[in-house]
Amino acid sequence: MPFDLQKLVAERRAEKFDLFDRHLNSQLLRVLKTIGFDADYVSAEGPYLFDGDGNRYLDLLSGFGVFVMGRNHPTVIGALEQVLHGKFPGLVQLDVSLLAGLLAERLAARMPGLDKLFFCNSGAEAVEAAIKFSRTATRRTKIVYCDHAYHGLTYGALSLTGDDLFRTGFDPLVGDCVKIPFNDPEALERVLAAGDVAAFVFEPIQGKGVNIPGDSYLAEARRLCTKHRTLLVADEIQTGMGRTGRFLACEHWGVEPDIALLAKALSGGFVAVGAVAMRKWIFDKVFDRMDRAVVHGSTFSKNDMAMAAGLATLAILEEEKLIERAADMGERLIDGLRQRLGGFEFVKAVRGKGMMIAIEFGPPKSLKLKAAYALMEQANKGLFCQLILVPLFQNHRILAQVAGPNMPVIKLLPPLVIDDEDVAWIETAFEDAVRESHSLGAVWDLGRTLAGQARKSRPGAA
Numbered sequence: 001m002p003f004d005l006q007k008l009v010a011e012r013r014a015e016k017f018d019l020f021d022r023h024l025n026s027q028l029l030r031v032l033k034t035i036g037f038d039a040d041y042v043s044a045e046g047p048y049l050f051d052g053d054g055n056r057y058l059d060l061l062s063g064f065g066v067f068v069m070g071r072n073h074p075t076v077i078g079a080l081e082q083v084l085h086g087k088f089p090g091l092v093q094l095d096v097s098l099l100a101g102l103l104a105e106r107l108a109a110r111m112p113g114l115d116k117l118f119f120c121n122s123g124a125e126a127v128e129a130a131i132k133f134s135r136t137a138t139r140r141t142k143i144v145y146c147d148h149a150y151h152g153l154t155y156g157a158l159s160l161t162g163d164d165l166f167r168t169g170f171d172p173l174v175g176d177c178v179k180i181p182f183n184d185p186e187a188l189e190r191v192l193a194a195g196d197v198a199a200f201v202f203e204p205i206q207g208k209g210v211n212i213p214g215d216s217y218l219a220e221a222r223r224l225c226t227k228h229r230t231l232l233v234a235d236e237i238q239t240g241m242g243r244t245g246r247f248l249a250c251e252h253w254g255v256e257p258d259i260a261l262l263a264k265a266l267s268g269g270f271v272a273v274g275a276v277a278m279r280k281w282i283f284d285k286v287f288d289r290m291d292r293a294v295v296h297g298s299t300f301s302k303n304d305m306a307m308a309a310g311l312a313t314l315a316i317l318e319e320e321k322l323i324e325r326a327a328d329m330g331e332r333l334i335d336g337l338r339q340r341l342g343g344f345e346f347v348k349a350v351r352g353k354g355m356m357i358a359i360e361f362g363p364p365k366s367l368k369l370k371a372a373y374a375l376m377e378q379a380n381k382g383l384f385c386q387l388i389l390v391p392l393f394q395n396h397r398i399l400a401q402v403a404g405p406n407m408p409v410i411k412l413l414p415p416l417v418i419d420d421e422d423v424a425w426i427e428t429a430f431e432d433a434v435r436e437s438h439s440l441g442a443v444w445d446l447g448r449t450l451a452g453q454a455r456k457s458r459p460g461a462a
Contacts, residue, residue: 046070047415068265070415076268079312090304099307116283123237123263124152126274134199137285146182185220192228199231204249208404210358218253241265245327245354268309322416330354357412381406396429
């Protein structure tokens with residue numbers, strides 16, 4: 001009998017959580033069940049997820065920023081179907097790919113000065129390539145990165161990731177990587193002055209916390225890197241592809257990097273892909289002779305499915321004016337959240353650009369609320385956010401996430417296709433959830449439970 005995927009899924013759907021527990025990450029499953037996020041999603045369309053009971057959820061997590069166009073966009077599906085039915089001669093290896101050439105052409109047109117592209121399979125792989133290319137092109141080894149940075153979890157990318165939670169237990173990491181404070185041009189100049197830095201790798205807006213640089217920081221970083229002959233490498237894996245209301249977030253500050261990294265949204269939500277865009281001279285330093293034509297590569301990079309998904313994604317961004325939509329709708333959402341939440345004691349700030357938004361919480365002024373907040377902070381610095389996220393999910397069917405480990409910040413990455421009704425849904429839901437957290441009502445029973453579990457899970461706890 002022919003393989004029937006839909007039949008297999010239907011027959012085994014009830015075993016989803018059991019299979020994951022037995023063969024995959026049991027700790028992740030424990031987290032989901034503890035906070036009540038173990039919904040059984042059965043379909044998705046645009047910004048929405050649907051469970052087996054037909055309930056609709058608004059996804060503000062977007063697969064960690066993958067789904068800028070929402071899920072299952074018909075244009076991307078159509079492009080992939082054409083590849084599948086067209087019997088393309090993919091991955092010949094001793095050949096060149098037309099689709100890769102077309103995607104590179106269209107990406108380069110979006111990023112002035114970055115004429116050469118290298119394709120890979122993920123954001124982390126793009127970071128790995130950038131490290132190698134920077135060292136080869138400059139004949140230097142040192143790589144500078146920022147605290148609170150997140151660049152991925154493979155060894156090179158992890159070596160540039162600032163949070164110890166991700167790094168602990170995996171030492172030794174890649175050597176000659178130096179951490180400096182984010183948004184501190186003086187610290188950058190001090191480390192660059194030695195003249196031995198290959199690249200400064202940075203996120204224009206840091207994903208872990210949605211930390212936005214000062215108005216002059218990136219321009220000064222550009223000036224300093226040029227002065228000290230260091231490559232400026234922009235990790236736009238989450239911020240790029242229109243997420244912040246510009247194709248690259250660097251454009252907000254008028255900065256042109258030497259290397260820009262893309263992934264996530266470039267996939268169209270279907271086929272993993274990464275891209276390293278760079279100045280031609282950098283590329284030519286790496287692939288400098290015929291016998292070095294394959295000195296760096298990846299088996300599945302430039303595969304026809306990934307290239308077609310990327311081409312379709314760029315077409316949708318342009319045809320549906322999603323970048324402009326992200327800028328407009330994002331500004332409205334940020335302003336609306338500020339107006340709705342600004343009067344609550346726990347809310348410290350609402351910030352963001354386009355559809356990359358953070359709601360930061362902090363200690364209240366009133367003594368009664370301060371004591372309750374301190375309980376959460378003593379257990380885990382980001383635990384208070386669960387008192388917002390859990391009712392947001394259970395009562396309003398909105399899926400969102402904390403912005404990073406040990407930080408009281410909720411991050412929103414809405415698909416760029418959300419509409420006015422969705423914006424009202426978000427604003428009303430957050431206002432309700434934040435108001436409930438100020439009442440010290442039933443939601444705090446959950447808080448005490450989570451705090452107890454957090455203390456028990458600490459290393460060395462009885």
